[in-house]
Amino acid sequence: MQRLPESCRERVMVLWNELELAIRQDRPVVLLAVYRSELVRAEIEAVLRERLHALGHQAIDYRITGPEQADIPRALAEHPEREDAVFFVAGLRADGEDGACAYRALNYRCEYFATRRLRCVIWLTEIDAQELPRAAPDFWAIRHRALEFVESPDLERHAPLAQKLAWLELSGDQDLRVDTEAKIALREALLSDLPEGQESATARAELSYTLGGLSWVQGTYAQAERRLQEARALYERLENRCRQSWCWNGLGNVYRCWGRTGEAIAAYERAVEMDANYAMPWYNLGLTYADQHRMEKAVAAFQQALALDETWAYPWRGLGNVYRCQGRATEAIKAYKRALDLDARWAKPWNDLGLIYAGQGRIDEAIAAYERAIELDENYASPWNNLGIIYADEGRMEEAITAYGRAIALDARWAVPWNNLGNVYRCLGRTDKAIETYEQATAGASYKVLWHNLGLLYAGQGWLDEAITAYERAIELDGRYAAPWNGLGNVYHSLGLMDKAIAAYERAIDLNTSYAAPWNGLGNVCADLGRVDDAIRAYKHAIDLNMSYVTPWNKLGYLYLTLERGVEAEAVLEHAAELAGPGEYVTWKNLGLLYYRQGQVEAGARHFQEALRRCTEDSLCDRLSRAWLRAVTGESEALDALEAVITEASPSLLADLRGSTHLLATAPIPPPNLESVRETLST
Numbered sequence: 121m122q123r124l125p126e127s128c129r130e131r132v133m134v135l136w137n138e139l140e141l142a143i144r145q146d147r148p149v150v151l152l153a154v155y156r157s158e159l160v161r162a163e164i165e166a167v168l169r170e171r172l173h174a175l176g177h178q179a180i181d182y183r184i185t186g187p188e189q190a191d192i193p194r195a196l197a198e199h200p201e202r203e204d205a206v207f208f209v210a211g212l213r214a215d216g217e218d219g220a221c222a223y224r225a226l227n228y229r230c231e232y233f234a235t236r237r238l239r240c241v242i243w244l245t246e247i248d249a250q251e252l253p254r255a256a257p258d259f260w261a262i263r264h265r266a267l268e269f270v271e272s273p274d275l276e277r278h279a280p281l282a283q284k285l286a287w288l289e290l291s292g293d294q295d296l297r298v299d300t301e302a303k304i305a306l307r308e309a310l311l312s313d314l315p316e317g318q319e320s321a322t323a324r325a326e327l328s329y330t331l332g333g334l335s336w337v338q339g340t341y342a343q344a345e346r347r348l349q350e351a352r353a354l355y356e357r358l359e360n361r362c363r364q365s366w367c368w369n370g371l372g373n374v375y376r377c378w379g380r381t382g383e384a385i386a387a388y389e390r391a392v393e394m395d396a397n398y399a400m401p402w403y404n405l406g407l408t409y410a411d412q413h414r415m416e417k418a419v420a421a422f423q424q425a426l427a428l429d430e431t432w433a434y435p436w437r438g439l440g441n442v443y444r445c446q447g448r449a450t451e452a453i454k455a456y457k458r459a460l461d462l463d464a465r466w467a468k469p470w471n472d473l474g475l476i477y478a479g480q481g482r483i484d485e486a487i488a489a490y491e492r493a494i495e496l497d498e499n500y501a502s503p504w505n506n507l508g509i510i511y512a513d514e515g516r517m518e519e520a521i522t523a524y525g526r527a528i529a530l531d532a533r534w535a536v537p538w539n540n541l542g543n544v545y546r547c548l549g550r551t552d553k554a555i556e557t558y559e560q561a562t563a564g565a566s567y568k569v570l571w572h573n574l575g576l577l578y579a580g581q582g583w584l585d586e587a588i589t590a591y592e593r594a595i596e597l598d599g600r601y602a603a604p605w606n607g608l609g610n611v612y613h614s615l616g617l618m619d620k621a622i623a624a625y626e627r628a629i630d631l632n633t634s635y636a637a638p639w640n641g642l643g644n645v646c647a648d649l650g651r652v653d654d655a656i657r658a659y660k661h662a663i664d665l666n667m668s669y670v671t672p673w674n675k676l677g678y679l680y681l682t683l684e685r686g687v688e689a690e691a692v693l694e695h696a697a698e699l700a701g702p703g704e705y706v707t708w709k710n711l712g713l714l715y716y717r718q719g720q721v722e723a724g725a726r727h728f729q730e731a732l733r734r735c736t737e738d739s740l741c742d743r744l745s746r747a748w749l750r751a752v753t754g755e756s757e758a759l760d761a762l763e764a765v766i767t768e769a770s771p772s773l774l775a776d777l778r779g780s781t782h783l784l785a786t787a788p789i790p791p792p793n794l795e796s797v798r799e800t801l802s803t
Contacts, residue, residue, distance in 0.1 A: 131267045132164055135241065136171055138265055139206055143175060148237045152266040154249045158309035160269055161243055165208050168241070177204050182240075183302030184211035190221035193229035197236040207240040211305060212248050219251060227256035234262070246270070304334050325354035325363065332370050341378045345371065365395035372401060376408050384408050399428035399435070406438045410445070418442050433463040440472055449476055467497035474506055483510060501530035505537040512544055520544050535567035542573060549736050551577060568597040572604045579611055580739030582768050587611050602632035609641045613648075614770040621645050636665040640672045647679055648775070655679060670699040674706045681714055681783065689714055705734035709749065713780060719788040728753050744769055748777050751800070752784065754793040763800050777801060 135151055142149035155161045169179040180201065184190060196207050215221040232238065244252060249268075253260045311327045314320045332348035335341075352367035372387035385408055391401035406421035419442055425435040440455035453476055456469040474489035487510060490503035508523035521544055527537035538561030545554035558574040561567070575590035588611055594604035609624035622645055628638035643658035656679065662672035673696035680689035693714060696707040712727035732749045736742055747765045750758035766774060778801050784790050785798065 128160070128164075128269050128271050131269060132167055134265065134267060135164070136168060139168065139172070139239065139241075140175070142239050143177060143206075146237070148233050149239045150233050150263050151241045152244055152249075152252075152263050153241055154244045154246060154266070154268045154270060156246065156270045158306065158313045160271060161210070162306060162310065164269060165241075168206070168208075172206055177206060180205045180207050181302045181306075182207050182209045183305050184209075184214045184222060185301045185305055186214065187216040187221055190215035190217075191225040191229070192222060192242075193225060193232035193238075196238050196240065197229075197232045202236065202238065205239070207238065208243070209240055210243040210302075212242075212252075213245065214305075219248060220255070223252060223255035223259075226252075226259040230256070230259040230262055300334055300338050304331060304338070307331050307334070321354055321358060325351045325358065325360075328354065329363070329367060329370065332367075332374075336370065336374050336377065339377075341374050344374045348374065361394045362398075365391045365398050365401070368394060369398070369401045369404060372404055372408075376404070376411070381408060381412065397428060399425040399432060402428065403432075403435050403438060406435065406442075410438070410442055413445075415442050415446060431462055433459040433466055433469075436462065437466075437469050437472065440469065444472065444476060449480060452476055465496050467493040467500050467503070470496065471500070471503045471506065474503065478506070478510060483514070486510060499530055501527040501534060501537070504530065505534075505540065508537065508540055508544075512540070512547075517544055517548055535561045535565040535570050538565075539567060539570040539573060542570070546573075546577065551581070551739065555581075562593075566597055568594045568601050568604075571597065572601070572607060575604060575607045575611075577739075579607065579614070580741060582740035582770060582773075584611050584614060584770065600631055602628040602635050602638070605631065606635070606638045606641060609638060609645075613641065613645055614772045616771050618645055618649060634665055636662040636669050636672070639665065640669070640675060643672065643675055643679075647675070648772070652679070652683065668699055670696050670701075670704060670707065673699065674710060677707075678710050678713075681710065681717070682779070686714065686718065703734060703736060705731040705745065707731075708734060709745065709780070713783050716784055716787040716790065721789050724787075725753065725791070740765075740768055741773060744773055744777065748780070748797070751797045752781075752791050752793060754791070758793075759796055759800055762797070766801065774801065 135153065138149055138151055153161075153164070155164075165179065172179050178201065180199065182189070182192065182195065184192070189195065192209055196202060196209075199205070199207075212222040213219040233240070249266075307327050307330055311324065311331070314324055314327075328347045328351035332344045332346075332351060335344035335347060338344075348367050348370045352364055352371070355363040355367060368387050368391035372384045372391065375381070375384035375387055385405065388401040388405045388408070391398060402421050402425035406418045406425065409415070409418035409421055419439065422435040422438045422442070425432065425438075436455050436459035440452045440459065443449075443452035443455060453473065456473050456476070459466065459469045470489045470493035474486045474493065477483075477486035477489060487507065490507045490510075493500060493503040504523050504527035508520045508527065511517070511520035511523055521541065524537045524541040524544065527534070528541065531537075538557060542554045542557035542561075545551075545557055555574070555577050558570055558577065561570055562574060565571075571590050571594035575587045575594065578584070578587035578590055588608065591604040591607045591611070594601060595608075605624050605628035609621045609628065612618075612621035612624055622642065625638040625641045625645070628635060629642075639658050639662035643655045643662065646652075646655035646658055656676065659672040659676040659679070662669060663676070673692055677689045677692035677696060680686075680692060690711075693707055693711050697711065700707045708727045708731035712724045712731060714724075715721075715727060716724035728749055732746065732753065735746045735749065737746060743765050747758065747762040751762045766777075769777075781794065781798055781801060784794055
């Protein structure tokens with residue numbers, strides 16, 4: 121209070137007395153405060169904030185920075201912590217319409233302040249004070265007090281006061297991430313309030329530095345770089361090497377998040393050069409090296425940070441992450457637990473421990489660790505996503521959906537839980553919902569796996585152009601990602617573009633020599649081209665790479681079947697049946713073909729019925745196979761269903777069905793409905 125001009129201290133106490141009385145009587149209060157200087161406003165808020173804290177209440181800033189914040193009454197009424205809070209509202213004329221939206225909302229919803237028992241101090245500029253009674257008369261009538269604070273701070277205290285306020289409510293990493301826009305707006309206003317000159321250089325530097333950090337958190341990296349460079353230049357003039365080191369460290373953070381890794385490392389090294397005892401840049405160097413998978417350098421940097429400050433929890437977690445990536449689980453657990461010994465309320469090491477425990481199959485401990493992370497930081501999305509992974513792996517799909525939904529609600533820009541949620545819907549056979557989920561995340565998403573999964577679903581639905589676009593987007597994000605090349609091979613094969621299919625499969629194989637799927641795809645193309653020996657070799661190579669991969673077993677068995685090599689076909693298909701999961705129907709369809717061809721009509725019909733029982737309708741291929749099986753087994757109205765679905769089929773899908781129909785036609789006793797199926801497929 122002593123920093124305030126003496127003339128306004130009495131009015132500050134009037135504000136406080138009104139707030140204290142409202143809190144003690146549990147009633148609403150609306151106080152209007154007219155101000156001219158941001159420095160005076162911020163210092164008055166600091167005084168009130170300290171007194172509110174002593175009463176067990178919190179002060180919540182509500183700063184209007186655009187039209188989306190203009191509906192002040194609704195925003196305050198819906199705030200989850202309004203019961204034990206006083207709101208400091210500022211920036212009415214930043215609503216995009218020179219205050220018109222904010223004034224209108226205050227007038228239209230003025231009853232909210234009473235019915236929701238809101239307690240607030242609304243800061244008005246002198247223009248607001250002139251316009252508000254006219255534009256919002258109903259709201260003006262419900263105010264409890266209107267006071268003026270139009271003084272300027274004493275000149276000799278102007279710069280020191282701004283310097284202090286630069287750090288207001290920025291005590292840690294978590295504080296940086298709350299109400300960031302409001303914090304930036306306040307500090308920019310404070311900076312504009314300062315006079316030019318040497319006497320204010322330190323205060324300007326402090327404000328520029330904190331604005332750089334806040335802009336970095338907000339992701340506006342160009343603005344962050346500009347502010348940090350301004351601060352660095354000012355500190356250089358002031359010959360303050362310690363603060364210059366802080367600025368270089370901040371610039372390193374900006375460059376690292378911007379993807380300018382070389383500049384980040386150079387900035388951190390410059391920070392160390394300016395202050396050899398500053399541990400933070402060593403920690404950040406460790407993070408940067410870990411991002412580059414230069415793990416030995418990362419370990420050395422983290423250890424150097426700990427040599428400067430062994431009681432700092434962050435480098436211990438950094439070491440834990442490196443050890444986890446190296447498969448050194450025991451050392452990782454020790455490092456995480458050391459971080460928690462130093463900071464028991466830090467949520468991230470608990471999440472990291474959950475990852476270790478989950479990898480070791482210690483599921484109950486993993487769940488407990490994730491739940492502890494959530495308890496400590498309710499805004500932390502990662503443990504919700506990781507809980508979803510555990511629930512999905514255990515078949516607890518509804519719980520997985522809920523967990524992924526919580527992660528998305530906390531961080532809608534993070535593509536990973538969107539992808540995982542889409543995967544759950546895909547596993548449940550809810551294809552439309554899976555596609556919708558993937559698509560919701562793809563706008564601006566840079567997550568290659570999500571685009572690949574979307575390509576798979578598009579291809580399964582027969583939307584081949586869309587599938588190509590999705591696969592190409594995944595490749596654009598990572599040209600060395602083999603899976604979308606395999607997907608492109610499948611699509612090109614479906615379109616009859618055999619040369620392009622072969623090239624795509626070969627590219628996938630070049631990128632990942634242990635990847636079985638493109639070998640299976642090559643086998644399919646070679647079989648269609650009549651290169652039987654090449655097809656058999658490709659299928660066998662796929663099987664050698666992954667003995668539990670059922671598809672090449674099926675394809676090889678079907679190829680033997682077409683070649684009249686019945687004994688080999690039966691052996692291969694019987695093995696495929698042992699591998700087949702609950703939704704696998706192709707093996708049973710192929711065995712049905714085999715038994716019909718051997719004259720075992722009853723066994724053939726029984727295997728067709730089993731294939732039909734297993735077959736879902738998740739994709740176009742599945743729907744086509746199901747319609748064909750129903751028609752062949754003589755179900756009523758099945759021919760109409762087959763005729764409807766073949767209009768969507770690609771040439772390769774139709775060729776597969778026609779080939780299976782031809783094999784049945786040469787059986788000693790073909791199914792009685794076969795001729796009608798052949799006619800339908802030929803139209």
